[in-house]
Amino acid sequence: MPNVSVKILLFATFREKYHLKELMVECDGSLRGLIESASKILGEEFLNDVYEKERGKIREDIIFMVNGRNIKDLKGNIELKDSDVIAIFPPLAGG
Amino acid sequence: MGKILKVDLTAGTLRSEPLQEEVAKKYLGGKGYAVYLLYKYLKEYEAKGILPADIDPLGPENVLIFATGPGTGVPGFPCSGRYHAMALRSPLTGSVGSANSGGEWGAFLKFSGYDMIVIEGAAEDPVYLSIIDGSAELRSAKDLWGKNVFDTCRILAKRVGGKNVSVACIGPAGENLVNMACIMNDEHRAAGRTGLGAVMGSKRLKAIVVSGEKEVPVANPEEFKEISKRCLENMRKNRVTGEGLPMYGTSILINIINTAGALPYKNWQSGVNPNADKISGETLAATYLIRRRACWGCTIGCGRVTRVPSGPFQILESEGPEYESIWALGSATGVNELDAIVKANHYCDEFGMDPISLGSTIAAAMELNERGYVPKEDLQGLDLRFGNAAALVEAVWRTAYKVGFGKYLALGSKKLCEIYGHPELSMSVKGLEMPAYDPRAVKGIGLEYATANRGGCHVTGYTISTEILGIPEKIDPLTPEGKAKWVKIFQDFTCVVNSTVNCLFATFALGVKDYAELLSAVTGWSLSENDILKIGERIYNLERVILNRLGFDGKDDILPGRLLKEPMPEGPAKGHIVELEKMKEEYYRLRGWVNGVPTAEKLKELEIEL
Incomplete structure (x- = not known):
């Protein structure tokens, strides 16, 4: 698998918990690969925070965006490219 | 049933009227009851030969209403310290004026002994309305005129003293008839939109101070206790209402x-x-x-x-x-x-x-x-x-x-x-500035802005909840498909929330079923989910009828040209415009409207008598 370099942005409670606004991650281009690579930097807990191991999917209750698009709105298999920007939010609302 | 305080500022008189149960059963309270009353005023004016277009938003003929609902001030009813304010015409839009506010004032109005206040006419000199333990009177506000919101709230609260005191008022902007003036309460809370503060200023009504300890009745207290406990627990556990909003606002x-x-x-x-x-x-x-x-x-x-x-x-x-x-x-x-x-x-x-x-x-x-x-x-x-x-x-x-x-x-x-x-x-x-979501990137909210009765408004049909936040389910913000259905559901349900009256934020954790159960227990009526959504739809349609009488129809259900013609220049929605006509066509069909006007069949189905 090719190596890609992407940027992860953390928001709200994730930013507070990991004391970090953004980080660069190299991975194989899959979402699972991305989370695993990020977990090596942020710690194992990050994997549990955003990923459901049993289902092999990003957690349903968080908001996970690739280049401004929620992955729930993207069709087909998601393959990350160099310079993609990943934004991760906990459940939130306002008005 | 509760009471309405009717104040004629021109004559300087006050009278109390009971809420009518048959009206409450059809329109609930809060916004719904206020819409019903505004339509009655419009009909009375028409009978006297005063055309809707002749009603000056800043003239004594405009009517201003402060309304609570069956949920307001009930301990254990989620987020129920609110009130809804309405006017026959907004100075900013010329359409119906409508706004909602939190704080304490809504609950304390109920504790003072009244459910609603209707303000008619205009005072010669500045006055304020005092409602203490069921006793209402007009007092001179000459000493308060010119004062800012914070000073007005503090002076009146101190003057009344005791607990459960709350002040709604206008500041200099309302006095000076600024078109986007608010009605403020509890210093920093606002019935913000459509310029209702200017309506209050035109009537020379500086403030309304309320206080009291009257208990708010609940028809089935034991049943209510159980439902309330479950709802509040759900709100605490919910990561939006229990964590995100408390932490970050x-x-x-x-x-x-x-x-x-x-x-x-x-x-x-x-x-x-x-x-x-x-x-x-x-x-x-x-x-x-x-x-x-x-x-x-x-x-x-x-x-x-x-x-x-x-x-x-x-x-x-x-x-x-x-x-x-x-x-x-x-x-x-x-x-x-x-x-x-x-x-x-x-x-x-x-x-x-x-x-x-x-x-x-x-x-x-x-x-x-x-x-x-x-x-x-x-x-x-x-x-x-x-x-x-x-x-x-x-x-x-x-x-x-x-x-x-x-x-x-x-x-x-x-x-x-x-x-x-x-x-x-x-x-x-419709003259109301749109809020903070560009519909080129969130298509459904564009349909809401265009069709919202009060003008460019997000909170009467908050599709951001489903398009961006995924509540109650996630739909794609960049497609116009299927949005009409959601806009209608949100608009009808929000009418229920604003007529209950409680906070829209409770709906991030509670659904239509919860509201049906809470309202049934409080009122003693047996309300199903369909029943309350029908009430919401009825309110939305009667409000639309008032708009139609004021000259608004499909030609006004539009968006600024920038959103229809200028593609978004950057970001994930780059190249997108709003496909409004496509969504609007479906929306009118679902609503039973033709060119922004409810059909006679639709009004009959909703049991709206004109």
């Missing part, structure tokens, strides 16, 4: 809406603000936030108490700013200094003005000015350029007092842009 939305390419920037020239994080909820929490504040009966506590400790925009203690205020005073104007936004927002509260309409109007003025459409002499030294924080703060008080260029800003963006020959630069619908 509403401005937590800045970053996600910007990431989705939907945060309007520099008068909607883009949906991406490159410096959004500087004005985000996360930054506010890390800088100026002192503590949070909850409204009466609220377990969420999204209110922010803030302080700017030093510098030119120093404020020792304020509240807010909310997401919408930060956007309108900040992103829309290109100002990314959070301390200046906190200060501008503080002035909005102090003088009593709607930050959404004011910020958007200032943003429109900035674009007019940068494009060279405003003569220098009109500006009188006010350097309105995008990003100029000092000019933003200066513009706020100039507007409240109609000083210099402030007299143009006080008209709102629609009239301002018309005066300078470029109406296309007003980002408003």
